[in-house]
Amino acid sequence: MKSTWWKIACVVLLVYTAVGGLLFDVPRLNIVNETIRALYFHVPMWFGMVVMFSLSVFYAIRHLRHPSVESDIFSVAYAYVGLAFGILGIITGMIWANYTWGSPWHGDPKQNAAAIALLVYFAYFILRGSVANDEQRARLSAAYNIFAFVAMIPLLFIIPRMTSSMHPGNGGNPGFNTYDLDSRMRLVFYPSVIGWILLGLWIATLRIRIKLMEEKINEQEDEKNK
Amino acid sequence: MNRKMKKISSILLFLCFASTALRAQEAQMADTMRSEGKIYALVAIILVILLGLIFFLVFIDRKVSRLEKRMDGKN
Helix, strand or coil: CCCCHHHHHHHHHHHHHHHHHHHCCCCCCCCCHHHHHHHHHHHHHHHHHHHHHHHHHHHHHHHHHCCCHHHHHHHHHHHHHHHHHHHHHHHHHHHHHHHHCCCCCCCCHHHHHHHHHHHHHHHHHHHHHCCCCHHHHHHHHHHHHHHHHHHHHHHHHCHHHHCCCCCCCCCCCCCHHHHCCCHHHHHHHHHHHHHHHHHHHHHHHHHHHHHHHHHHHHHHHHHHHC | CHHHHHHHHHHHHHHHHHHHHHHHHCCCCCHHHHHCCCHHHHHHHHHHHHHHHHHHHHHHHHHHHHHHHHHHHHC
């Protein structure tokens, strides 16, 4: 986890995304025009969020099966980064919607569901903040984490597909891949997704390492006070 | 002869309209900006911000590593 090769890969991929995302050829489409390039930056935020929340719920389940301080620390760190990705995703989505749909908040099912999913995760942090006992906080928030994850999946991936949504890939609308996410766009899009996910992991591991040290210091202080 | 001319001219007229209609369908892109090379200014600005933030992250990473070493030394 502390090795550097994947951090270098992360930097290389993100630099490549910034350069390729702005300079490489993209399909010429009406309405989206040049903003089609936002795909390279807006969509990886959501990919990143789902990966971070998946890791978070993985450690939450592990915590419920074998309670440990470490799995709680891991679970929270990934949830934090996932939430950050989600907020960035919804803001970039609003900017993009302003140009292509005509207003930043269009009340589109995909937008509303994404907002609800984020609120569900906000509640996770409120729950954590409201419990004073460490073990109780870890156990309660791990259980809630599963609930939040299970709520997020249909909110993002099922409900918008069942109604009429203007978001590509939903409500009968083709995703970019069905018409023009051709090989040219995939060449930047997939590296971008991997790069942003690696950046999320990097930030999360920093938080985890700091928290693990803090835990160690707490233990040492407890021993001194005995 | 007259009928043939009419036919040809109507076909020509149709082709004319069809070509303008096709051109209208071609989406507008920032071709002027690209041809003037101004896009490179944007790329440079974004790269500076991205790399600046990444360096910041690297510094935090090294600081954390140093702290971890000190902690391990103490135990």
